[in-house]
Amino acid sequence: MRVLVVGAGLGGLTLAHGLRQAGIDVAVYEQDGVSGRPQGVSLHFDDRGTAALRACLPPGHVAMAEATMGGPRDRTQSVSEVDGELAVVHSQPLDGAAGPARPGRQVHRPLLRAVLLTGLADTVRVGAQFTGFERRLDGTVRALFADGSTDTADVLVGADGVGSAVRRQYLPQVQVVDTGKRMLMGATALRAVADTGLPGLIGDSPANVQQRGSMMVLGMLRFTRPPLAAREEWLPALRRDAVADLEDYVMWAVPVSQERLGSAGTPAELWCRARDLVADLHPTLRLVVDQAWRAVPVALRIGMIPPMSAWTPGNVTLLGDAIHLAPGFGGNLAMRDAHWLRDALVQADRGEQELHAAIGGYENAMRRDSFPGPLSPLTRRRRAYEFHDADPEIAVPVRGGGRLAHSRRSRRVPGAVPGGVSGDR
Structure with missing residues (x-):
């Protein structure tokens, strides 16, 4: 079997590793460069991403990824100002009771992608703009690219994100809805605060x-192991420049409408806009943005894909944001899709299941998990959470009136700066 994957994001690269591990011929085409498109600095990594890593990647890659994750993230917290000091006024376990957020660990997204690219130099072809596909009489599918080149395989996988060119041709009835919301995301060295x-x-x-x-x-994000030391121990083939300058940091994100964001587009412009957006917050929080790394800020679009009817399975399929947007969970679900699709294609390659039936089984499972049935009023109230691509995976409680009431059990840290830290520092 031969598989073509369009898109070298987390899902596409996980699938490529999984297929190679199973002895299946695979080629990945990516229209952007090695660094890919900006998608933010951090990702909350839960059991779905971890299971996909362990199932699809070589042991050294898995060890490198897990060694450079942050500490356990087992709750969501609301912070407010109490008597001039920042304090935790609400905390809730990440146990799934109030929403789909799960326990996990924070990862540095660019580092994770660099780990996934390691060992795939002969598989990933960058600068290749996919323009369409043709189904052939012999049951194969031919991919077409802007430079006039083509490639042919038994299966074509669209892992090319929200703007998927594969989806536009394959499922033109599936439309992305732009909510008008954006998440302005950046990072600041932990030492600065x-x-x-x-x-x-x-x-x-x-x-x-x-x-x-x-x-x-x-x-x-406080790396469990220093990334450079972890590279030397677990994955020496990883590009050294992917870890050389990494240090512990604070990921920060500010929600904003496209209207208010305006024409700001460069990292410097987005940083300036973020400073305006946090101008009324506590001085410590203003300091976080003021001291941010200037080249990191990015504005992430929040979109949605409404549930769609099942389609007849064939030798073209999709994974991740190309077919189900999940703000806050996209990376985990793309890798989970890759894991499930890898298993289905391996079964077909071994003759354990007919190819189209195997792909159909994967698609049914993906749709069931990604587009659950209507929630009851009680469940909807319990899941009164809004999830953003900012951390992604951070659950942000939505409370009436937009204000947080101070809790009698608010937790403060002795020595926390009570308003004397200047954002001009």
């Missing part, structure tokens, strides 16, 4: 702040 008390207050779990009509999401 180490003396504010914020790292100790939040710990490893995600936190959100709602204050005076402004909102901010935070997450600390």
Whole structure:
């Protein structure tokens, strides 16, 4: 069997590794460069992503990825200002009771992608813009590219994200809805805010702040092992420049409408806009944005794909954001899809199941999991959470009136800066 994958994101690369491990010929085509398109700096990694890593990647890759994750993230937290100091005013376990968020660990998304690219130099072809496909009489499918080149395989997989060119041709009835929401995301060296008390207050779990009509999401990434040392031990083939300058950091994100974001597009412009958006927050939070790495900020679009009817399976299929957008969970679900599709294609390659039936089984499972049935009113209230691509996987409680009431059990950290830290520092 031969498989063509369009898109070298987390899902496409996980699938490529899984197929290679099973002895299946695979080629990946990516229209962007080696670094890919900007998708934010951090990702909350849960059991779905971990299972896919362990099932599809070589042991050294798995060890490298897990060694450079942050600490356990087992709850969501709401932070507010109490008597001039930042305090945790609400905390809820990430146990699935109030929404689909699961326990996990934070990962540095560019590093994870660099790990996934390692060992695939002969498989991934960058700068290849997919333009369409043709089904052939012999049951194969031919992929067409902008430079006039073609490639032919038994299966074509669209792993090319929300703007999927594969989906536009294969399932033209499936439309992406732009919600008009954006998530402005950046990162700041942890050392820049180490003396504010914020790292100790939040710990490893995600936190959100709602204050005076402004909102901010935070997450600390403290690498379990220094990335450079982990590379030497587990994956020496990994590009050294992917780990050389990495250090612990604070991921931050600010929701904003496209209207308010305006024409800001460069990282420097987005950083300036973020400073405006957090101007009314506590000085420590303003410091986080003020001291941010200037080249990192990115504005992520929040879109949705409504549930669609089943289609007749064939030798073209899709995974991840190309077919089901999941703001806050996209990376995990793309890798989970890759895991499931790998298993289906291996069964077909071994003759254990007919190819189209195997792909249909994968698609049925993916649709069931990605587009569950209507929620009851009770379940809907219990899942009164909004998930953003910011961390992605951070759950942000939506509370009436947009204000957080102070909890009698609010947790403060002694020494947390009570308003004396200037954003101009």
